[in-house]
Amino acid sequence: MSDFPHTPPRFSATFSPAINAEIRRAAASGIYDIRGAGTKRHLPHFDDLLFLGASISRYPLEGYREKCTTDVWLGTRFAKKPIHLDIPVTIAGMSFGSLSGPAKEALGRGASEAGTSTTTGDGGMTEEERGHSKTLVYQVLPSRYGMNPDDLRRADCIEIVVGQGAKPGGGGMLLGQKITDRVAKMRNLPKGIDQRSSSRHPDWTGPDDLEIKILEIREITDWEKPIYVKVGGARPYYDTALAVKAGADVVVLDGMQGGTAATQDVFIEHVGMPILACIPLAVQALQDLGMHRKVQLIVSGGIRTGADVAKAMAMGADAVAIGTAALIALGDNDPKLEAEYQKLGTTADAYDDWHEGKDPAGITTQNPELFNRFDPVLGGRRLKNYLKVMTLEAQTIARACGKNSLHNLEPEDLCALTIEAAAMAGIPIAGTKWIPGKTGF
Amino acid sequence: MQTFDLEAQGLRALNASLHALKGLTNQTAWEIINPKGSHAIAVGVDAPIEITVRGSTGYYCAGMNKQATIRVKGSAGPGVAENMMSGTVIVDGDASQYAGATGNGGLLVIKGNAASRCGISMKGIDIVVHGNIGHMSCFMAQSGNVVVLGDAGDALGDSLYEARLFVRGSVKSLGADCIEKEMRPEHLALLADLLKRGEADGKAKPEEFKRYGSARKLYNFNIDNASAY
Ligand SMILES: Cc1cc2nc3c(=O)[nH]c(=O)nc-3n(C[C@H](O)[C@H](O)[C@H](O)COP(=O)(O)O)c2cc1C
Numbered sequence: 001m002s003d004f005p006h007t008p009p010r011f012s013a014t015f016s017p018a019i020n021a022e023i024r025r026a027a028a029s030g031i032y033d034i035r036g037a038g039t040k041r042h043l044p045h046f047d048d049l050l051f052l053g054a055s056i057s058r059y060p061l062e063g064y065r066e067k068c069t070t071d072v073w074l075g076t077r078f079a080k081k082p083i084h085l086d087i088p089v090t091i092a093g094m095s096f097g098s099l100s101g102p103a104k105e106a107l108g109r110g111a112s113e114a115g116t117s118t119t120t121g122d123g124g125m126t127e128e129e130r131g132h133s134k135t136l137v138y139q140v141l142p143s144r145y146g147m148n149p150d151d152l153r154r155a156d157c158i159e160i161v162v163g164q165g166a167k168p169g170g171g172g173m174l175l176g177q178k179i180t181d182r183v184a185k186m187r188n189l190p191k192g193i194d195q196r197s198s199s200r201h202p203d204w205t206g207p208d209d210l211e212i213k214i215l216e217i218r219e220i221t222d223w224e225k226p227i228y229v230k231v232g233g234a235r236p237y238y239d240t241a242l243a244v245k246a247g248a249d250v251v252v253l254d255g256m257q258g259g260t261a262a263t264q265d266v267f268i269e270h271v272g273m274p275i276l277a278c279i280p281l282a283v284q285a286l287q288d289l290g291m292h293r294k295v296q297l298i299v300s301g302g303i304r305t306g307a308d309v310a311k312a313m314a315m316g317a318d319a320v321a322i323g324t325a326a327l328i329a330l331g332d333n334d335p336k337l338e339a340e341y342q343k344l345g346t347t348a349d350a351y352d353d354w355h356e357g358k359d360p361a362g363i364t365t366q367n368p369e370l371f372n373r374f375d376p377v378l379g380g381r382r383l384k385n386y387l388k389v390m391t392l393e394a395q396t397i398a399r400a401c402g403k404n405s406l407h408n409l410e411p412e413d414l415c416a417l418t419i420e421a422a423a424m425a426g427i428p429i430a431g432t433k434w435i436p437g438k439t440g441f
Numbered sequence: 442m443q444t445f446d447l448e449a450q451g452l453r454a455l456n457a458s459l460h461a462l463k464g465l466t467n468q469t470a471w472e473i474i475n476p477k478g479s480h481a482i483a484v485g486v487d488a489p490i491e492i493t494v495r496g497s498t499g500y501y502c503a504g505m506n507k508q509a510t511i512r513v514k515g516s517a518g519p520g521v522a523e524n525m526m527s528g529t530v531i532v533d534g535d536a537s538q539y540a541g542a543t544g545n546g547g548l549l550v551i552k553g554n555a556a557s558r559c560g561i562s563m564k565g566i567d568i569v570v571h572g573n574i575g576h577m578s579c580f581m582a583q584s585g586n587v588v589v590l591g592d593a594g595d596a597l598g599d600s601l602y603e604a605r606l607f608v609r610g611s612v613k614s615l616g617a618d619c620i621e622k623e624m625r626p627e628h629l630a631l632l633a634d635l636l637k638r639g640e641a642d643g644k645a646k647p648e649e650f651k652r653y654g655s656a657r658k659l660y661n662f663n664i665d666n667a668s669a670y
């Protein structure tokens with residue numbers, strides 16, 4: 001043994017402890033990691049954009065005096081009954097099955113009180129949600145679980161789901177432990193089996209078929225309801241253009257940060273584009289077709305604050321949708337439940353095994369013992385508060401930019417902090433006129 | 442009998458008139474002329490009426506039907522009777538892809554052949570095909586019955602759940618987790634009834650069919666079955 005100092009232990013950046021743990025887990029279990037929530041890696045995001053605010057050349061609106069409107073019309077292109085929301089933050093589609101009945105009720109209560117819509121999800125429409133949602137969007141998914149013409153007609157809008165940001169090109173799954181009698185009955189499947197939702201629609205393939213599918217749904221519902229088409233953030237320019245061509249009233253675009261109830265981790269982390277990169281391409285497609293603001297654009301994927309809402313809208317979105325943030329507002333991942341998260345081998349704010357149905361907050365579960373702990377009235381109130389705060393925050397920013405409507409926010413109100421964000425969002429880097437890939441350096 | 446000239450009066454007027462019949466039963470017989478392959482003919486009907494379409498239809502004829510009996514005196518395009526809830530749809534000619542897709546109930550009868558993906562994701566509908574069915578038929582079929590008097594193409598019943606499949610002719614190949622099963626007396630009785638209701642009782646006998654169903658091996662994920670997925 002020499003007396004020279006040893007090289008201290010050095011971890012590999014490539015084979016980090018986390019990567020090695022995953023290799024060991026895969027080797028022991030023989031199954032890929034399935035989890036809920038969205039991507040956990042760091043991505044260029046709205047945090048990499050800033051608003052410029054007013055100055056001598058642009059004057060602000062008086063914060064507490066001057067009006068700044070937040071309402072939005074959706075479905076004005078073809079629907080006889082377009083919908084009008086008080087705020088541009090909607091609740092994204094989350095399946096009954098992944099969420100408990102009381103959680104669905106709370107989403108309906110909170111959204112309705114705040115003047116916005118909720119969306120069904122895989123597994124069909126529940127009474128909890130229809131009953132408590134003033135404006136309910138009914139999803140038409142590849143699985144068609146629970147699909148029926150009566151629910152199509154009692155919905156306020158219809159959303160054809162082509163993809164989700166967490167898994168563009170992937171189907172769904174609901175593992176056996178969450179398939180209770182009620183869920184099984186709604187989906188017409190045996191109880192307790194792992195339920196797979198297909199990734200492709202059973203009765204159409206490609207944009208020409210989609211156009212005819214939309215025609216059929218319009219005919220069934222007598223052209224009353226707005227029809228949305230939801231796509232995951234994969235090829236947003238073409239997907240937006242094709243959805244418009246197929247006759248959509250509204251395009252819903254979900255970036256890769258978008259949450260999920262249960263998907264392979266490898267899918268969540270490695271497929272799709274960040275929402276920041278998706279929005280400008282979708283807006284460009286709408287502008288190229290002369291359809292910006294005529295076909296409305298709803299964007300989602302990692303939206304958390306009024307600042308995120310304002311930034312998405314400044315980039316050209318008409319509204320946003322939230323999934324994960326709504327669940328957190330209801331009480332998901334609350335440090336108050338830390339002792340129970342510890343028992344599940346995790347910790348508050350990191351709990352993502354939503355597919356296992358053991359959620360101590362009673363939100364992502366079908367176990368009555370757990371979901372009966374959840375108070376839908378209180379949950380609804382919390383969601384309403386949160387939605388109101390987001391709206392106030394977005395208004396604060398819009399007024400500071402001199403805008404009397406959130407919809408008047410524009411790309412010129414923004415600057416970017418990083419080269420990546422500038423390139424993706426098409427916004428110049430702070431202090432320069434430089435947009436990588438667009439303007440000369 | 443109400444006669445509706447689709448070419449002259451248009452699709453919107455047709456479906457609006459049919460939807461207006463909900464809860465009414467005094468106009469029970471309808472005839473649609475000049476369909477000329479139009480899409481979405483008689484979709485979302487919810488009344489116990491009889492509709493005869495004189496000619497061939499495009500996509501999704503009789504989509505989401507409830508209660509009505511709809512007869513196509515021609516061939517039907519893709520997705521005929523998709524997501525049907527109840528009632529009866531009879532196609533005198535052939536049917537294109539996805540016939541009866543995701544259907545929840547009622548009876549779909551195809552007198553000719555059905556193309557690929559017949560009965561895909563079906564959830565309780567009964568389908569009787571007098572001729573052959575194409576590849577990937579009954580993919581992920583959840584419940585209900587399919588009776589095929591002719592042959593079935595490749596990958597019949599892939600990833601099948603609880604639907605029952607009866608084929609009289611050959612099956613080119615079975616999909617993952619679909620196996621031949623024993624034909625018991627209750628299945629023969631069921632078949633006899635379906636053949637009768639499917640206007641095929643003179644054409645075939647229950648004893649001539651084989652029954653296929655799910656091996657239920659893919660119901661809960663197991664890594665040793667990974668190559669079957
Ligand atoms: C628990 C849960 C269930 C979901 N279920 C569905 C679904 O059934 N259909 C669907 O289109 N998207 C579903 N999503 C995705 C959301 O609609 C939405 O795209 C996503 O949550 C938005 O991203 P965010 O969670 O970062 O706000 C689900 C998301 C979550 C968190």
